Amino acid sequence: MKELEEKILKEGKLLGNDVLKVGSFLNQQVDTNLLLKMAKEVKRLFGDGITKVLTIEASGISFACAIAIEYGIPFVFAKKSKTVNLAGELVSASVYSFTHKTEYQIFVSKEYISSTDKILIADDFLANGNSLEGLIQIVEKCNATLVGCVVQIEKEYQNGGKVLREKGYRIEALSSIKKMTEKEIEFN
Numbered sequence: 001m002k003e004l005e006e007k008i009l010k011e012g013k014l015l016g017n018d019v020l021k022v023g024s025f026l027n028q029q030v031d032t033n034l035l036l037k038m039a040k041e042v043k044r045l046f047g048d049g050i051t052k053v054l055t056i057e058a059s060g061i062s063f064a065c066a067i068a069i070e071y072g073i074p075f076v077f078a079k080k081s082k083t084v085n086l087a088g089e090l091v092s093a094s095v096y097s098f099t100h101k102t103e104y105q106i107f108v109s110k111e112y113i114s115s116t117d118k119i120l121i122a123d124d125f126l127a128n129g130n131s132l133e134g135l136i137q138i139v140e141k142c143n144a145t146l147v148g149c150v151v152q153i154e155k156e157y158q159n160g161g162k163v164l165r166e167k168g169y170r171i172e173a174l175s176s177i178k179k180m181t182e183k184e185i186e187f188n
């Protein structure tokens, strides 16, 4: 999406070698106009037939929510800790965090994803693919149908997207970074 790429070029900041900070418009402060346009683009890409959007807290929530509103369907977010209000049967998966460099468990109440659901997974970034893999495991453990995954930004030079596509999953990215250096960000 041209508008998303332009925003990344204007406001994105590189932290270290490969963490792109997009907190001014995407995952801390959120540009809601751009968010709604992204949700429309997701609907254009995937068409009808999705019954639920699944994401992971916290930075995937705004994107998943906007997509769900566009479709008029619910969204579900996997929690990163077992809180007292996570009752009933839980489905879990373990995820290695790209930003925290630690392994953690994600949990979803089984009652929110059923075998008749057609799930679209949404997240902010795709780097090595661990978050999407964890969410895919949740969908598979619930015997639901995975329609595909969509991310706002794929860092293509990391391997996640390639590995997941080779496994046969449909992975769409609204922007795809081919190369990122202090001087420039190059899109595909």
Ligand code: 5GP
Binding pocket: 018, 019, 020, 021, 022, 027, 059, 096, 097, 098, 099, 123, 124, 125, 126, 127, 128, 129, 130, 131, 132, 160
């Ligand atoms: P993966 O699991 O694909 O390795 O990494 C994806 C997750 O790590 C995303 O949910 C996102 O929150 C975080 N992440 C990965 N790369 C970046 C990045 O460059 N910038 C930010 N802000 N988060 C990232």
